[in-house]
Amino acid sequence: xxxxxxxxxxxxxxxxxxxxxxxxxxxxxxxxxxxxxxxxxxxxxxxxxxxxxxxxxxxxxxxxxxxxxxxxxxxxxxxxxxxxxxxxxxxxxxxxxxxxxxxxxxxxxxxxxxxxxxxxxxxxxx
Numbered sequence: 001x002x003x004x005x006x007x008x009x010x011x012x013x014x015x016x017x018x019x020x021x022x023x024x025x026x027x028x029x030x031x032x033x034x035x036x037x038x039x040x041x042x043x044x045x046x047x048x049x050x051x052x053x054x055x056x057x058x059x060x061x062x063x064x065x066x067x068x069x070x071x072x073x074x075x076x077x078x079x080x081x082x083x084x085x086x087x088x089x090x091x092x093x094x095x096x097x098x099x100x101x102x103x104x105x106x107x108x109x110x111x112x113x114x115x116x117x118x119x120x121x122x123x124x125x126x
Contacts (some may be wrong), residue, residue, distance in 0.1 A: 002086050004070035006033045010061050020060035026097060030085055033069045038081050038104040041123050042116050046107045053101035059094050066090040073123050079113035080105045
């Protein structure tokens with residue numbers, strides 16, 4: 001079950017020429033949220049985004065909307081954590097975007113993949 005942890009207010013600098021939330025801004029917020037979520041689960045800031053699957057923009061968000069970003073671990077590799085992500089408008093629960101597969105990789109001090117030694121039993125606890 002996805003837990004929504006981060007909220008963002010859509011403001012004028014976040015808008016595209018159509019006066020909706022700019023997709024690039026939303027992806028920046030998502031990448032940051034998934035990275036922070038992964039860092040807290042692994043207990044380290046040495047991670048990197050490896051892969052993002054198809055991004056499905058479902059509905060727009062407008063100035064003044066409060067959006068919620070949520071993530072959930074769906075798979076663990078030896079050095080990676082795979083999550084899924086959803087973004088919705090807080091007041092209406094209308095989904096804005098869904099990403100089925102977002103892969104983060106644990107890195108050593110030289111930027112190479114490193115085993116994380118985390119198990120599924122303890123990664124989804126809050």
